[in-house]
Amino acid sequence: MAPTYHLDDLRSLEKKINEKAHDLFKEKPGRAGLQVTRIFKQKTGNRDIRESERTVFIKDLDVCDVSAVKALQHDNQDDTQIYTIRQDRSWTTLNISRDLFEGFVNTHNVMPPFWKHMFTFGRKIQENEFQFPHFARRSTSSWQWLKEGSNEQRGEAGHQTEYAYMLRRVEINGRARSEDDNPWSIRQTAVYSKFSNSARPFIAKDDQAQALQPRVYEQAKCTFLLVAPSENAEAQFAQCLSQSTGCNGTPLTPWNIHRILVADSLSGWMDYMAYLEKRLKEQSDHVVLATVGDDKVNLSPLTDFIINFDDRQQLKIIEDQVLDLQVILPGILDAVTQLQKEFSGFASHSLCFEEKEREELYEIAQEFKEYVREAGMLIDRSKALNDMAISTARLLSDLLSYEEAVSLKKLSYETQMESKSMGHLAEKSTKDAAAVKILTVITLIYLPFAIVSSFFSTQFVTIKEDGHLHLATNVWLLAVIAIPLTAITIGSWWTWVYLTEVKPTQDPLQPGIVTLQRQHSFKSIMSSKKKHKPNDLESGLGLARSPMFPPAFHAGSPTSTWSSQATTVKSEKSG
Incomplete structure (x- = not known):
């Protein structure tokens, strides 16, 4: 057989595991991190071949260490083993330790791409819808030839097929306390499935042709790992297991396990989309039924509708929820489509299964076609919801713009009225300034007369008895005192302005x-x-004065400030 090479980037994967392990795994004290449900056949001792075996199961068996995982892996009695990892709350750690999980992965040789599905769990503050991986499938075959032994022991073949996919679902969270609270929560389940079978090729008795011909598989074993399954899915598993007991009971086959998980994932999306549609219609009706304007004024404020930015925020939340659907639902459709193709291929493989198994596979494949149609219909409805959200948001934005236009019109009207008032005040101020100017001119006219009269009313000028004016001999003191005083006044004013x-x-x-x-x-x-001392190397550098404002503040200022x-x-x- 030609050698095969591992194409997975295990080095980068290990680095990412080390980064996220702290927020992904946490073992709960007193609780098993891993539980397994074993399904196997048991002999009844009845002579009738059809009633010689009956289905037996052991449900929720605790697996506490890696040695128990290895023991179960080597137990060839079980037909199906369903391992379960639980999670107490969404967006928190899984109830399993890292050592136990890695022990399970190494024991069952789980394909490395399954780690991408595990990274969607763990502690987080918000959901990243683009982190969820696509459907992963890996198939391996091996032949082992023995040199010694009989013809029936000379060759043995093994075939393994692995599946890994994510299923998203919506559930009622029970945390809604008011009408504004969202009663729905989106949760996820990671599914890993390995179908292992072995067969011995038929060798001709004459030992001449040595030609190998396919033979019906003698042993088949299926291993499941369900990470955070829903309570509804586990209840359906328990019901199917209880119905499978007895000689005539229908066993819980691997195909039915996939069917139950997919049906549970698709069950709640219709009601959730109806809830989103109801909220969108409430927002739309609130806007459409509003009375805008009246008969007197064409552009007027809304008379019976109060809207603010909180309404736009609520609508944005609904828009994001609708957009999430367009990422989630195609992922579910991809998983369901791939499973439908696999089951159809198994149903057509007449050499590997008995007639009863092929009929069951065919029925399940037909049922998965209905699941594909349902997922496609949900995607179409999500697009219609997105269009509805966009139209409602556009109408709401137009309404906000309308209110802004109304406010601007009111502001313009008030500004116009204020301009008129300012015009009246300016006109009044102009009239007052004209009156002051007239008074100033009148004062200038009478000023020389006032100065002359003041001069003649002093003691320096007297009128004698004969009616003649007489100037005092010390009249020069008036000029000696007045002229220097005027010069000092003018000089003080000029000095103040200059400094x-x-x-x-x-x-x-x-x-x-x-x-x-x-x-x-x-x-x-x-x-x-004051004189500053010069700076030199001996006296040291002088301290620079720091400005009152930081330079970064003035660097971005368009004008200078003093x-x-x-x-x-x-x-x-x-x-």
Whole structure:
């Protein structure tokens, strides 16, 4: 036989396992991390061949260590073994230790792609719908030839087929306390199945042709691993097992196990989509039935409808739930389609199964065709729900835009009225300014007369008895005192204006930074005239003054800003 090479990237897979193992596995004290249901045939001692065997099962047998897994794997008595890993709550760890799970994987030689299905479990804060893998299948065959022995022992063949897929389902969570709470939760189940069978080829008695011809399989064994199955599926398993006991009972075959899991996965989606449709219609009716405008005003606020951004947020949540359906349902359809193809292939394999098994497989394959149609119908309805959500969101957005237009119209009207008021105030201010101007002109007209009259009313000018004016000899004191006082007043005003002028100064430590400084007090004038000691290597570097605002604040400012002390801005030369 030609050698085969392992094409799985086990190194990257091991690294990912080590990263996620902490949030994926956690053994519960006092509880078995793994349970198994064994199904096998038992002799009855009846002479009738048809009634010589009956189906027996052992349900929920605890498996606590790897040695028990190995013992069950080498037990050839069992026809089917269903291992179960449970999970107390969604989005939390599985109730199994990492050592026990890896022991199961190594013992049963589980295909590495099944780890991708396991990574969808564990602790998380939100669901990543794009993390769920597709249907995985792997088939291996082997032949072992013996050099010694009889013709019946000279050759033996083995064939194994592995399946791994995810099934998503919706269930009532029982946590809804109000109408706004979502009563549904989306959960998942990982399914691993290995169908192992062995056969011995028929060898001609004359030992001449040495031609091998296929023969009916003598032994077949199926192993299942169900991760977080639903309570409904486990109840159906228990019911089928109870009905399989007895000589005339129908055994729980591997094909029925797949059928129960798929039927349970598809059962709740119709009701869940009806719930989403109801919520969408509530939002749509709320918007469509609103009264917009009246007969008097064409563009007016809504009279009986109050809408805000919370309604848009609620609609966005529904939109996300509908979009999730378009990712989940195609994955379910892919798994159901692949299983239907496998069962149809098994049903047509007349050399591997008895007539009764082929009939059962054919019936199950036909039932899976109905599951494929149902999954396709659910996908079409999810697309219709998505279109409904988009149209409702568009209508709601238009309504919000309408309200914004109404608010802008009101604001424009109020701005117009305010502009008119400002115009009246400006007109009044202009009239007041004209009155003040007139008063100023009148004051300027009478000012020379007031000055002259004030001068003649002083003691420097007297009128003698003969009616002549007489000036005092010290009249020069008026000019000596008034002229210097006027000069001092004008000089003080000019000095104040000059010293309080904003002057740009450049920081020597930061050549690209210019400081606008305003001196407005005697203290600032005196402090600016202090001499600074020169910086050299012996005296050390001088401490640089830190600006009142961080440079990053002024770097992004389009205009310069000055304060009572100093403000740093970027100079035009450095820019």
